[in-house]
Amino acid sequence: MYAQGDVDPPVAVRAALFDLDGTLIDSEPRSRALWRRLFTSHGIECGEDMLDGFSGRRSREVIEEHLARFGRHATADQVREELTALNGEPDLPPVRLVPGAERLLERLRRDEVALAVVTSGGRRYADDHLTRCGIAGHFTTVVSAEDVTHGKPDPEGYLLACRRLGVAPGDAMVFEDSAAGLQAGRRAGARCFAVGRAARTPALYRLAERAVDDLAQAPVIGSAEASRRRTGTGAAG
Incomplete structure (x- = not known):
């Protein structure tokens, strides 16, 4: 369980599953x-x-x-x-990437971590904001409200993302900023990272294994196998 002030060692995962609103984008x-x-x-x-x-x-x-x-x-x-x-009215506050989002996504792709978005928003909404923020190309799949029967805190969305990526939930890290999202990730059997406001709220970060306010500082890396392939180390065959 997360404790503020801890220095967390890196976590090796095969997939990273991101909520959208409040986690990747400041909406x-x-x-x-x-x-x-x-x-x-x-x-x-x-x-x-x-x-x-x-x-x-x-x-x-x-x-x-x-x-x-x-x-x-x-x-x-x-x-x-x-x-x-x-939602089309022009005087609403703008949507921006959260601090560190792009740096983390680029690092995870280099480490061969499969990436997905699991959002409670609609597909058109998700695609629009991912494209506008310049990060749509990072993700193998997007699970939206239309793809599931039950929304968060039900684990259906995260389980579907894992099936699409071909990874077991235990090999995935979920990034979430809400209680409903963190509960969904835990119920799916994935590891959970509390981010943004969840990292600053004791009642929320207690639902997660780790917490971080700036995504760029998240100590998550690809699997050892992916790391060896990328660096060219390991036993010769």
Whole structure:
């Protein structure tokens, strides 16, 4: 279990599975502004505690949970369409890469670590932001909300990513910033890294094996076999 101040030795893995929002990209200000705008446009109070509960979850599940508050004639599809339309408004906060994300991804690719994104967002949303941030080419696969029946904290998304990459969950490291995501990773049987706000929140980083605020400092490397291939060391055959 992680303890602040520890100097962690490197962890060798075959795959690294990343949440998107709050883990690879800093979308939290935009996401909170978007949800607040949706709810307040319907006269629904939306406080910080309520917004905290949306983190790491699929928009469909959040909307269905609160659907009755939008009126008896509202449907989940209608509210989702409204949310999608609001996302196009130009005055929302911008989305940026989190510190160290690109450096870590480049290092893991050099070490022959298979990379995937497992997000609670939709596929179009994920592809758009990965492309805009210049990191789409790093990933072998993206598991989005449309690919699973059950969202985080259910492990379905992480298990699917492992199957697509051809690795056992125990050989994968999950990077997450939310309780729902960390619980999903643990339930899948993967190792977990708490990042961003999760690394600064005791209740969250206790769910992880490791924690780091800057992704570039994450002590994760490829397998010993991949390292030998890359450096040309090892026994001659």
